[in-house]
Amino acid sequence: MMHLDLALVWAGILAFAVLAYVVLDGFDLGVGILFPFMPDEKQRDEMMNSVAPVWDGNETWLVLGGGGLFAVFPLAYAIIMPALYAPVIALLLGLVFRGVAFEFRWKTERGKFLWDGAFAAGSTLAAFAQGIALGALVQGIPVAGRAYAGGWWDWLTPFSILTGIALVFGYALLGATWLIYKTQGHTQQQAYRFAGLAGGATLAAIGLVSLWTPFLSELFMQRWFSWPRILFVAPVPALVVIAAYVLINGLRRRQELSPFLASLTLFVLCFAGLLISFFPYLVPTSVTLWEAAAPPSSLGFLLAGAAFLIPVILVYTAYSYWVFRGKIEPGGGGYH
């Protein structure tokens, strides 16, 4: 019988969970980022209603990412969390503010503007903190023994600030193209304008981060520019160019679905690029996925359930999206 590399399987599952989180919560965080730029209150209601039934499910992928890391790669979890202490706390507080705003803003007239602010600021802070965390991870985390060995402000560098800003623009793009798909009329016209601006900024940021990353570490340089590896990794940037073309073309021709799909594709490709740079490190460039893995009895026990449960989750999540398919009716129609 072939030996099943449980750690590798789990790395794949968690990579899927993180990607699912980034694209799904990405568009609803993006809606939050764009929120204050929508001029009319009725249109903001539409924005909120377009994600209200699904945001909680989207955010659950983050809990699977964090909880999964804890369960199957406890050493990586124990190193990464203290290393990214401040951005993680900022992320959590941002999520608190924007999460409660979904319910709170409908419960008050006088205080509505406050929760609108909390929704926008919380979403933006969460996105920025995630981008910073990503940048801090990419630039490397020093480890001694089984613990983080760096300082409190190590995460804060020009590179991590760039990745933070990049993710805010990226999520704004996902949010804008989601709104194009889910709304009509004035709201949709506004969303096209947002998507154009956020799209340009996102593509510029992807270019900058991609050029900068190989210079952070010898490993990344080798991964991308050594021969013959370059032949295998070259399709990623090539596909980015194609997705960018589809996005711009879709926005120009006022297509409704293709800009969203192209934006999703951009995220998938950037994620693939990260995997190419990282693999097999979970804490670059100190701890590999095999070093961080929990014992096979832990991995196997959770895998037995996950192999059945994750497909079931995908089915009922898809069902929930299907129930709420179609355009948001202007003026609401929710229970609020």
Add this chain to the structure above:
Amino acid sequence: MDIDALTLARLQFAFTVSFHIIFPAISIGLASYLAVLEGLWLFTGRVVFLDLFNYWKKIFAVAFGMGVVSGIVMSYQFGTNWSVFSDKAGPVIGPLMGYEVLTAFFLEAGFLGVMLFGLSRVGPRLHFLATLMVALGTFLSAFWILAVSSWMQTPAGYEINDVGQFVPADWAAIIFNPSFPYRLVHMLLAAYLSTAFIVGGTGALHLLRDATLPASRIMFSMAMWMAALVAPLQIVAGDFHGLNTLEHQPAKVAAMEGHFETHAGAPLILFGWPDMEQERTRYAVAVPRLGSLILTHDWNGTVRGLKEWPPADRPNATIVFWSFRVMVGAGLAMLAVGVWSLALRVRRRLYDQPWLLRTSVALSPIGIVAVIAGWITTEVGRQPYTVYGLLRTAESASSIDAAAVGASLAAFALVYFAVFGAGAFYMLRLMSQEPRA
């Protein structure tokens, strides 16, 4: 980690988890209540049940949202402040929490949207299924997280590997560890009781204003049935849980009882001030021999006192003694309301005895008070360990500056009071609205 950072990290955990537990306790109870209401609506066709469903659904949504966001904080705090614990206990408790995410969180989140917004889109039958799935999710969530919590109290089914990690040897023994069945039953009943008193207090408030409104009468009546049936059950369950604790964590029971000396035929100390420095309970008001009777079911049974353990291994009896009394007092108050309501119900005066209604309004949060006091008892009673008897709290923390933990604690305190204060205000305002369509 120096001692101040450790204290701050413990404070942060205590603060965030105390806030958090309020919302799951309400969500577990309300989700089941909503399922019952919707089932009654489908079964009887009476619109008043749908009205009640829609009324409590809005309140549930606010509580659930706060539970989600405060829960995400918990799942990351293990890593930020307690990374040594995470590294060592992760292989055992991590997969249990993984199952919580996979079986509970996704189920709740996946069907919550349909439950809140989807009735007109999917029709009543599928909608009822969604409500049932949300309720099942809250139950499964309690199952897994209490397995984790119980394993930390009474670890079983593990081995320790060469880098000092706890690794699983027997998953059934890990999940169904000695304290788990008792804790699970005790917590679920607590969630139902807490919800019953919130629902009952709300119904009573509206009955005081208008005693004829059917929706108010139904919710008050249902809540008082729960109080009358579940409060005595809970006291029995609590007794079993206490006996289980006596078997596995006698030091915790000694702290709960305020016993420093080991006694045969021990008294029951009703009130007093356990003084950890002087190693005695000052100002004790005690009933002779009753302590042994309750704990060992024998007048002359031996009850061990805290002095049997070295000072470094003792939990703080001052806190545990008092939190335990608050919990028991709240439990007795709930029992009294339940019995009182039964007596009035028999005389057909359930809805027009203003003192019962006023008491119910005043006691609306009593279940939540009991839940928090109970958790303080069991968690502070587990000290000085995170994994009982095996891993000390002081050895579990990340090596973090006091400044970093203190800053994040301050941020959490500020945000939680503002955000959850507003949330509590909105919930109260929803509950003060009349339950009419």
